[in-house]
Amino acid sequence: MTYFTTERxxxxxxxxxxxxxxxxxxxxxxxxxxxxxxxxxxxxxxxCDTCVPHAKCLWCLTNNNCTDYPVSWxxxxxxxxxxxxxxxxxxxxxxxxxxxxxxxxxGTILISITVCCCCCCCCNKRRSGPDRDEERFARxxxxxxxxxxxxxGERKARHDEIRRKYGLIGDADHPYSKFENE
Numbered sequence: 001m002t003y004f005t006t007e008r009x010x011x012x013x014x015x016x017x018x019x020x021x022x023x024x025x026x027x028x029x030x031x032x033x034x035x036x037x038x039x040x041x042x043x044x045x046x047x048c049d050t051c052v053p054h055a056k057c058l059w060c061l062t063n064n065n066c067t068d069y070p071v072s073w074x075x076x077x078x079x080x081x082x083x084x085x086x087x088x089x090x091x092x093x094x095x096x097x098x099x100x101x102x103x104x105x106x107g108t109i110l111i112s113i114t115v116c117c118c119c120c121c122c123c124n125k126r127r128s129g130p131d132r133d134e135e136r137f138a139r140x141x142x143x144x145x146x147x148x149x150x151x152x153g154e155r156k157a158r159h160d161e162i163r164r165k166y167g168l169i170g171d172a173d174h175p176y177s178k179f180e181n182e
Contacts, residue, residue: 042054042067042068042069043065044066049091052087052091055069055089056068056069057069057088058086058087058095059086059087060080060086061081061085061087062082062085067080076095083095083099084096
């Protein structure tokens, strides 16, 4: 029993450690980037490094210009810029790779959570399973013992009946019945 609680505590600790490492890995090494309070048009930014820190701006490598991110669309349409040439958030990763990386990361997290939940459920079933099995085997053993006692009683009654029939067992009423037949 102690093994299960220690193993469970180890799993919980490792899961929390992984969650902390994952959260820390998303934090950039630099300080927090803030957008200026005055709203400036995205077209005023002339380099990728000055354009992409602003969430409302999108840098396109095909024509090297900064445009407003089309907020009415989830993904920018090809008429604005091809996904493989679009940069948003960071200059070194195209928008297409960013979407794929985020999808893989989210999928991995969801699968990990599902596997952890399934493992926890299976561990709980395994721990409670032997108790039910032991109880079932104890009931079966008791039923078998009772049937064996019944059979022994029936067999003894038959043997006593046969002994009485042939006079091998005397009546308990008088102890000298054995000598009367001689």
